[in-house]
Amino acid sequence: MVDAHYSNPDLAALYDVFNAWNCSPQDPFYLELVMAAGDALDVGCGTGKLHRIAREHGHRGRLVGLDPAGAMLNVGRAERADIEWTLGDLAGGPFEGEFDLVTMSGQAFQVFLTDEQTRANLAGARRALRSGGLLAFETRNPAARAWQRWTSEHEYRVRAPDGRRAWSVHTLESVEGDLVTFSTAYGIQGWADPGHSRSTLRFPEARTVNALLAGAGFEVQAQYGDWDRSPLTDTCPEIITLARAV
Ligand SMILES: C[S@@+](CC[C@H](N)C(=O)[O-])C[C@H]1O[C@@H](n2cnc3c(N)ncnc32)[C@H](O)[C@@H]1O
Structure with missing residues (x-):
């Protein structure tokens, strides 16, 4: 079940007020990845600001936003029709080898509360990617x-x-x-x-994240502790991961 701040239309309509574009350095970090990718899937896209801005910047490939909260998708859909707004999640595995990039921004990864849920969603991400494709996401460092x-x-x-x-x-x-x-x-x-x-x-440690990625057919390409691409440390705020589908 999706939390009320995403499923309730009044709260979903407030999401972009609290999370305006560029209010976090995550936004340019992910935008650079999307602009460099041909076809991109944004999982837990919410109101889809990442793909909306990518279109504004001239992205011409396929852009798909996936989210189980219809109210969030409706906010994005009202802004742009040239993005595929898809209701659902990765565990259902609706995509097969269609994307060069899968993103999960805004700590969407932390909604997976168990290893089992995380495995099912990472398996869906792997299926959605072409071989060699990139999965990019962040989760807050529990430390x-x-x-x-x-x-x-x-x-x-x-x-x-x-x-x-x-x-x-x-x-x-x-x-x-x-x-x-x-x-x-x-x-x-x-x-x-x-x-x-x-x-x-869920606040998983980096070693838990990495074991789950390896089990799902990903190789970690880079991991950062903050949006300036500084390394992981004991107290860094984020665990930002770029992993290749092998
Ligand atoms: C904090 S918002 C992030 C939205 C967007 N990615 C951003 O960076 O602004 C988390 C999103 O994850 C979505 N979500 C919740 N459960 C999910 C699941 N099982 N699979 C994918 N997305 C999920 C929520 O509906 C919500 O839109």
């Missing part, structure tokens, strides 16, 4: 403990393009093994009440 900042002191405030003020705040509920559960409240000027969502994300 950096990002969840310690998911408290009311770290309320996130932004202004929507129409000038309204919007805010979001996380409340940490539990940390059990590598699973972190939290809830998020969202508001924007004009709403009588905040919207709520509850999520669990």
Whole structure:
């Protein structure tokens, strides 16, 4: 089941307000990969900002956005018709040897909560890629403990393009093994009440990620600890992985 911040149309409509293009250095990092690829699949594409911007930059190949949240896809679809907006996930394996690049940006990889789910989705990514194709994704480094900042002191405030003020705040509920559960409240000027969502994300270590990749037919080509391509360290914020389909 998809979390409310993606399945609820009111919250999905707010996603781009909180995640405007270039609000994170992940955006130019992934855009460079998409622009260099012929045909690209974006898994957990959400509102599809990565492929929408790639089209704006003149990408001419096939661009497919895959997501199980129809409300998120509807936001993207309303912006551009020249992207294939596909409802679903990789575990169903709808694609066979069709892409040069598969991306999972915005920590979409962390929605896979067990080894079994991760294996099924990585197998789907491998099937979707042509031989030699690239899988690119990031997952937060568990050693950096990002969840310690998911408290009311770290309320996130932004202004929507129409000038309204919007805010979001996380409340940490539990940390059990590598699973972190939290809830998020969202508001924007004009709403009588905040919207709520509850999520669990997995924070796997790099060695777990790499073992799962090897088992699914991938060879790690590069791994970075941050968007400036610095190496993995004990405290780096991200585990950013580029893996080749072998
Ligand atoms: C944080 S958003 C990232 C959206 C986009 N990739 C970005 O960078 O802005 C995570 C997305 O993963 C999607 N998602 C949830 N479960 C999924 C699954 N099993 N397979 C693929 N995507 C999933 C959600 O619906 C949501 O759109």
